[in-house]
Amino acid sequence: MAHAIPTVVSGSAAPPPAQRRSRTGYILLFPGIAWLLVFFAIPLVTLFATSLQVPVPGKPGYFEPGLQFSNYATAMSEYWPQFVRSLVYAGIATALALVIAYPLAYFIAMKAGAWRSFLLVLVVAPMFASFLLRTYAWKTILADDGWITSTLNSLHLLPDHRVLNTGIAVVAGLTYNFLPFMILPLYASLSKIDPRLIEAGGDLYASPIWTFAKVTWPLSLPGVVAGTLLTFIPATGDYINAQLLGSTKDHMIGNAIQINFIQFRDYPVASALSFVLMAAILILVFSYIRKSGTEEIV
Amino acid sequence: MTGTHDRSGRSLSRRTVLQATGVLGVGLAASACGAVAPQGGPAGIAIDMSDTDKSLNWSNWPLYLDVNEETKNYPTLSAFEKQSGITVAYTEDVNDNNEFFAKVRTQLEQGQDIGRDLVVLTDWMAALWIQDGFAQKLDKANIPNAVNLLPKWQDVNFDPGREYSLPWQSGFGLLGWNKAKLKDTLGVSVLNSVDQLWDPKLKGRVTVLSEMRDTMGILIAAQGDDPSNFTEDQWNKAIATLTQQVDNGQIRQVTGNDYAGALESGDVIAVIGWSGDMIQLGEDFGIALPESGGSLWTDNMEIPALAAHKKNAELVMNYYYEPAVAAQVAAYVQYICPVAGAQEAMASVDPALQENPWIFPTPEMLTNSYVFMTLSSEQDVKYQRSFQKAIGN
Incomplete structure (x- = not known):
């Protein structure tokens, strides 16, 4: 390259070419960094600053900048049950989604043949309807006089004699709403597996189950990890399912944040809750990724 | 192109962009502070453009105005537009008092126009707006029909004499x-x-x-x-x-x-x-x-501080305090009508509703119901x- 030849002798003029090249890199990075700065870093700092604000004496609902770390203690001592409930509900929903999605994704990727794209469209199709409407529809499906509830009741499986407005309904709603986010990454991983590897397992006298455990499952792990993250993270912060399908005893951390922000106008506590939620999810996700050992997806 | 030229051009553009980001950042930070810093009340002064700009922005609760199911328009509102020449943008965006307040609060506190000239708020929220200086005093000269307000609603403790608010429905x-x-x-x-x-x-x-x-x-x-x-x-x-x-x-x-x-x-x-x-x-x-x-409970009409079309808002209030118009609205929404004479006017709208106690409650019913403590x-x-x-x- 012509630029590689030093042309200027005087000390101060042109920078060494290597430096110039790296500057080009920065300029190309600029839009991305600016985006992160404006839409991620600044809001995050603002959120953190808000979580430390101090109430203005005599003016409820008004706050001034401060360093009140006790907001975090208040938030956690008041809302730890909702916090634990969020993690438990989201955890169960993620596990259920994995159990439902894996066979489905496996079938679409390995067995569906010409039906592949059609089935994938069917997986995504419900997302064309609004999230809120789909959740409302579950109210009808799980109604007290509906066939699901009557069937379960005749088997004496329901302690409260109902499904709607219980924790079961909330977990069902979460599982349903985030299922496509589990299926799609699983499908992507499974469809990339070379069928000859599975055949080779059979050629080496491994049983189908053994082949699955030693070949298919490990190769699909990136999809499992991506799918569980894409389901677990939004499910933890969700509040619509708990609000529409739950009772007063099923509120999650999202409900607590919403109530504090809108009803109580307690912005510091709402911000502190959001911040703790974010931190907890980050820690869980990192330890999960380290454990599952699929670094390539991060 | 020489190396020097190239370099200066680049660094200049970079600096400009950085400056721009800096400004943007400061702007965001400033608005974030404004959202939480205590303010005495609205800073600006409302300029009423009603006489030159014949329009009005009205925020109300869903299903709170008579609708023609076929044409999907609001018959009483269309009649008002025709009669006054004022174009009304009617939005059903008040679903919850707290939620609505959260949406417009920052602007109100910074003394900015919230883009609405007429809002409908429940008693306690209406009281908060008056107390914090977010509502404008009504010019009763533009609302002669305000005398039609029934005695039960005339003196509320958050707004004695109804200087800032008028009931919409109860x-x-x-x-x-x-x-x-x-x-x-x-x-x-x-x-x-x-x-x-x-x-x-x-x-x-x-x-x-x-x-x-x-x-x-x-x-x-x-x-x-x-x-x-x-x-x-x-x-x-x-x-x-x-x-x-x-x-x-x-x-x-x-x-x-x-x-x-x-x-x-x-x-x-x-x-x-x-x-x-x-x-x-x-x-x-x-x-x-x-x-x-x-x-x-009562939902009250109020004019937000700095609303640009105050007089137009007062004209629409006056219009809905005509007994015949109030009767038409009540026949649709079926809530308590606070306008005197509407019960008589109901005879020509829907006679079956004239004796409906849920629209025109008896004195006993009003005695047997409580307004929550302020x-x-x-x-x-x-x-x-x-x-x-x-x-x-």
Whole structure:
């Protein structure tokens, strides 16, 4: 390259070419960094600053900048049950989604043949309807006089004699709403597996189950990890399912944040809750990724 | 192109962009501070453009104005536009007092126009707007029909003499039920006491309102106290009742308007609900004021500080205080009409509704319903917290 030849002798003029090249890199990075700065870093700092604000004496609902770390203690001592409930509900929903999605994704990727794209469209199709409407529809499906509830009741499986407005309904709603986010990454991983590897397992006298455990499952792990993250993270912060399908005893951390922000106008506590939620999810996700050992997806 | 030229050009553009980002960042930070810093009240001065700009932005609650189901327009509003030459942008974007306030609060505090000239807020929120200087004083010269306001609504403690607000509609918080289901479970066709809601046969089939003043007002009245003037102990007693019924599973959910759907599907049999909602549900559903008393609330029209079309807003208020127009609205929304003469005017709109006590309540019904005690901001926060805690928040 012509630029590689030093042309200027005087000390101060042109920078060494290597430096110039790296500057080009920065300029190309600029839009991305600016985006992160404006839409991620600044809001995050603002959120953190808000979580430390101090109430203005005599003016409820008004706050001034401060360093009140006790907001975090208040938030956690008041809302730890909702916090634990969020993690438990989201955890169960993620596990259920994995159990439902894996066979489905496996079938679409390995067995569906010409039906592949059609089935994938069917997986995504419900997302064309609004999230809120789909959740409302579950109210009808799980109604007290509906066939699901009557069937379960005749088997004496329901302690409260109902499904709607219980924790079961909330977990069902979460599982349903985030299922496509589990299926799609699983499908992507499974469809990339070379069928000859599975055949080779059979050629080496491994049983189908053994082949699955030693070949298919490990190769699909990136999809499992991506799918569980894409389901677990939004499910933890969700509040619509708990609000529409739950009772007063099923509120999650999202409900607590919403109530504090809108009803109580307690912005510091709402911000502190959001911040703790974010931190907890980050820690869980990192330890999960380290454990599952699929670094390539991060 | 020489290396030097190239370099200066590049670094200049980079600096400019960085400056721009800096400005943007400071701007964001400033607006973020403004959202939380205490302010004395609106800073700017409203300039009324009504005479030159014949338009009006009105924010109201859903299903709160007569609609022609075929053309999907608002007959009374169209008539007003024709008669006054003012174009009205009518938006149903008030779904919840707190939610709406959260949306416009920052602008109000910074003394900015919120882009609305007329808003409809429930008593306590209307009171907060007046107290914090977010509402403009009405020029009654533009609203001669304001004299049609019924005496019951003329003097409210948050706005004596109605200088800042005019009622839009009122309603009762009361008992509601699904007739067929109630007959099946309790064997009665009418509910008349709050205690009936706590019958074990209705376990998990009862909802109460998430609006603190309606639910708590009715519970306080049910224990024999006065919701418009109660003590700390009386409040705590009512909260204990609520907590108990939530914890033992008697109360299935605490909702806003959502209870209507649950009553229709039969999942919920009896509720503490709102009169207008219940009437709109139709014949299969019953309502009654509890013997101990129901709650009475009012939604009020107010003009936000710095609204650009104050006079136009006052003209529309005046228009809706004509008895004939008020009757037309009441016939559709079926809430209590606060306009004198509307009952007589109803004869030509829908004679069947003329004696409807839910639109034109009898004096006894008004005596048997309470306006919730006016709370200071501190009390409001304290009671809201206590209420929300009882209902699982």
